[in-house]
Amino acid sequence: MKELKNMKDKNMYFKGKPEYQLTPKTSDWMHELFNDQAVVRGLMERYGSPINIHHLPSFNKNCENYQQVFQSYGLKYRIFYARKANKSKGLVKQAFASGIGVDTASFKELEQSLALGGNAENLVLTAAIKTEAQIELAIKNGVPIILDNEDECRLTQTVAAKLNRKANVGFRISGFKVDGEKLYSRFGFDVDEVVDFIASYVGDGKTFDLLEVTGLHFHLDSYSTHQRSISLIASIHMISALKEKGYPITFIDIGGGILMNYLEDEEEWIDFNEKLKEVVINQNNDITFNNNGLGFRLEDGKLNGKRNTYPYFNKINKGSFIKEVLDFTDDASGLSVASLLLKNDIEIRIEPGRSLLDQVGMTVAKVIHRKKDARGQWLVGLEMNMSQMMSSSADFLLDPFMLYNSEIEEIEHVDVYFTGAYCLERDVLLKRKITLPRLPAIGEYVAFVNTAGYMMHFFETEAHLFDLTTNLIFTGSNEKLSFFQFIDDNKIVLE
Ligand SMILES: Cc1ncc(COP(=O)(O)O)c(C=O)c1O
Structure with a gap:
């Protein structure tokens, strides 16, 4: 233990520094772990490589940040964590403990979330494809279903009739006109048709008399606050029209896509x-x-x-992104979006995935071999594969951290690429060349930070029969870091 303490003063870990650095934003908990390699080693030995670590206090802080923004406007609001961004059960439990809900996108996501404490008030079902089983589970539990098309209305009506219950539904809308351009989406009802559709077919004495419409929903593919403000204003008008026709709609859910910032500079x-x-x-x-x-x-x-990656640097992000959406002034009324929501007594809902996971996670992998390829480039082979940290776009543009097992001085440098275990030439974990102060040794660790949003699970596969990564839930505490603060997510029991 004494020896460990001394190590803290030494340079044992380094951020990779390519010529064109992309320095990630990091949190104290990450550096604490880097400084305590005995704990990292214990976890790697127990759970294998790689491991995904999730820090609950950071998740809670992100929840509070959104809650404070809505409260500062005096708005009615609900926040649903889009768990498609990360499959860990521990985060679902934390979402409920932090006073927010969960957006579910499949039968299993809904079933698990119910078993972890979810209910009609703190869950929503937004699955892109809704099976009869999903709809039945949602109706039985009173969970709102966000309907995408007429076939879903029909299926929901049939299931509701079978259960002799009403279904609480919202209508997903797309095709908003912003600055003269109609925003295309494959999802949802067309904005120009949805009011007539509801008025013609939904409600007492109509085709879909078991659908109780309580809200409107949209999720935009872009990261534009302007498009969200315009779409919100259009939705507020639609709600007024629907209220006049006798539909007591109470909420607008604006989905996710709220930007986050990954970079320092x-x-x-x-x-x-x-x-x-x-x-x-x-x-x-x-x-x-x-x-x-x-x-x-x-x-x-x-x-x-064009660069096909997430826009990793964003001055406006999370809370300030939402503020920009709410502060936008509607030309017609001269009122801000927030004032319009207040005036019309409408609850605003959001479904952030990625941005609620900001600073929540990291992925750590073990070095297995080093080799020089025919071009003279150093390839550092990791016990990990590309599906265990995979972006939907061209690359994850954050410099990694190298955890050395001995003190390092930055006098030399070596350029490396980190390679993975799949039999594919393209299993190169970061596409950028990374410069390190020395060649990693076998058994040392590399840490990729801020990977909790989509990077860990969205594209994870079991090709070659590799085990899936163990997800660890790090409860954090003010006490000294210990192995026992890390809970295997598989061990979290469902009630
Ligand atoms: C309907 C819906 N809600 C929420 C989200 C979460 O988006 P993000 O993780 O960008 O916040 C998505 C993402 O695809 C979505 O499709």
């Missing part, structure tokens, strides 16, 4: 973007693996395409 982000374009144009790309343009390409001497 805007300059680094700008410089990296400029450099990426430059190396693609000049065909001298030495910053990414195999000349990967991350979406940019050179065609007939011209730069085409």
Whole structure:
């Protein structure tokens, strides 16, 4: 123990520093762990590599941040954590403990969330494909179902009739017109038709008399606050029209897609973007693996395409993103979106996934081998595969941390790529070349921070029969870090 304490003063861990750095925002809990490699080693030995760690106090802080924003406007609100972004049960339990709800997108997500303490008040079902079983489970538990199309209305009506119950539903809408352009989505009812549809077919004495419409819903594919404000205003008007026709609608759910910020420094982000374009144009790309343009390409001497990644730096994010949506002034009434919601007594709901997971997670993997490829590049093989940290886009653009088992001075450097266990040439965990103060040794660890939102589970597979990553729920505490503060998510019992 004494020896460990001494190690804390030494340089045992380093952020990778490529020429064009992308320094991630980090939290104290991450550095505490980096400084206590005995705990990391204990966890790796117990659970295998890689491990996903989830820090509950950070999740709780994000919940509080959104709650405070809505409270500051005096709005009625509900927050539903979109658990599609991370499958861990521990986060669902924490969501309820933090006073927010959970957005579920499949039978199992709904079933588990119910067993973890969910109910009609704190759950919503928004699945893109809704089976009879899902709808039945939702109706039996009074969970609101967000309807996407007429076939879903029909199925919900049939199931409700079978159960002799009414179904609490919201209607998902798309196709809002913003600045003269109609926003396309494959989801939802068309904005120009939904009011007539509800008025014609839903309610007492009509085709869908067992559907009780309590809200409207949209989820936009973009990260624009402007589009959300305009869509909210249009939804408020629709609610007024529906209220006049006798539908007592109470909420608008604006889905997720609320930006978060991954990076410390805007300059680094700008410089990296400029450099990426430059190396693609000049065909001298030495910053990414195999000349990967991350979406940019050179065609007939011209730069085409665009960076196909999440926009990792965002000045406006989380609470300030919501504020920007609510503060927008409606031209017609001269009122802000927040005032319009208050005036019309409408509850606003959000379903953040990624942004509620900001600073909540990290993925740690063990170094298995090092080799030089035929181009003289160092490849560091990890006990992990690409599906265990995979972005839906071209790359996860955050510098990783290398946890060394001995003191390091930054006098030398080595450029590496981290490679994974799949039999695919493209199983390279980060596409950017990462510069380290020394070549990692076998058995040392690399940590990828802020991976809880989508990176851990969304594309995880069991190809080659690799085990799925163990998800650990880190309760955190002011006491000294200990192995026992990490709970295996598989061990969380369902009631
Ligand atoms: C209906 C719905 N709600 C919420 C979310 C969560 O979005 P995010 O994780 O970007 O906040 C999604 C994401 O696809 C969604 O489709």
